Amino acid sequence: MSEEGAPIAAPAVETSLRVRYAETDAQGVVYYANYLVWFEVGRVEYIRRQGISYADLEAQRLGIMIVEAQCRYYAPAFFDDLITIRTWIDEARRSSFRFRYQVRRGETLLAEGYTVQVMVDMERREPVPIPPALRQLFLGGESR
């Protein structure tokens, strides 16, 4: 999915959260779907740190639609664990880009995964090119 080797220059962003009781299941560990919720927490923080707001996107009638998500689970997370989510963009195309995530408790890697997003016109729900200014901020590199 890389764009002719376009370098992704923006650094990874880390954010932390406490495991909520609501996020655990009867096995005593965090329920597997909740890692995708945490990915979203990482993604939103990543976007905030790039100085982009969802309000800005909406003003341009742009939406971000998830088209694929994946997660590999290595070790369980437990209630009240302090979790760190590391988020970065590793690939970008004309309309789509991929976020990568690592979920850690201290030094232990608990899970990792990715989501693929498409930039869409919010009304027509159709893919549009990522605007150059946004692209530069988003990817931390040159727009092409």
Next chain:
Amino acid sequence: MSEEGAPIAAPAVETSLRVRYAETDAQGVVYYANYLVWFEVGRVEYIRRQGISYADLEAQRLGIMIVEAQCRYYAPAFFDDLITIRTWIDEARRSSFRFRYQVRRGETLLAEGYTVQVMVDMERREPVPIPPALRQLFLGGESR
């Protein structure tokens, strides 16, 4: 909240669901907030059986806003339990009405509670009188 003793003639509606693993927590029982999700399942089914659709309401620019919710927990629910939710309206005023819920597994009453809703104009988010036709269907009795 009763309206001059206006009788609520519509019968209770029952709907069933299986407890999902996602709904359990580390105590091995259903997490307490999920009963409010089940109340909503009962409420939606109640409305459907009265022949009212959310699309109808939206066409009239009417929305239903929850202003209060309460639940008492008597016994835990477990993964894969077959749960029955009994839903009825026990009180109605000019703009608001109250749903009551009972959550059972077989003969065992697990929880009961209520939600208070206000009929609002969706754009102004302000209370409006429940329309007579809707009121009649909704409450199963005479509009007053």
Next chain:
Amino acid sequence: MSEEGAPIAAPAVETSLRVRYAETDAQGVVYYANYLVWFEVGRVEYIRRQGISYADLEAQRLGIMIVEAQCRYYAPAFFDDLITIRTWIDEARRSSFRFRYQVRRGETLLAEGYTVQVMVDMERREPVPIPPALRQLFLGGESR
């Protein structure tokens, strides 16, 4: 539920969180059941600040079981809002105690509610008296 006017001396505890996209619903606001999840976030932080850990409780084979929850909703919360939850204990009896919660965005009170908990023996799931040492820490006052 007060115990002969036993004063509750422990101060309220405040904790903050960002509204997650996962917590919103199709009305564009936070889904009503999620306030009970936030109450839990406040409750866990309250307990942590009193220097009590769930691990301590478990070592004494004590569990905390919710028997009632209630919430009043005054104004909606939106995606990415910075929310403050204020938590305190306002009543205590032999085996049970009640948490109160206020949910704010800046100066705006969005919701408030309570949960009633019972201290139980984890194996028998039966109420037990709140141990004096715990009671003192918990309530911030004299054990009686």
Next chain:
Amino acid sequence: MSEEGAPIAAPAVETSLRVRYAETDAQGVVYYANYLVWFEVGRVEYIRRQGISYADLEAQRLGIMIVEAQCRYYAPAFFDDLITIRTWIDEARRSSFRFRYQVRRGETLLAEGYTVQVMVDMERREPVPIPPALRQLFLGGESR
């Protein structure tokens, strides 16, 4: 992940559900993580139809641990949609097996994905071979 071409003879299982309001988000569609909850609904129904219960597994001290999940999203699901989840096993190894899922509304394919599970000893949390009797039921074919 196929085992020397071991044919997976068990037929796909279909189960239906109504989209809950709690499952929608501020975009007015079902939040992406909830598809993994639906996958679980499909998986549990699949296991039930094979005549296997989680209680049976627990009696043998066997647990099923998810090690990978993936989902592709093709079209959004909306509140109150009637959704069908089609579930089958497409690959099996010594200790692990893969479920496949298709999520439809009528004839429209909304999403598809998979989860990879490992059979574990519940106490040691270590992989164990899928027991032959279970394997036969589970996969609907010969144990090897």
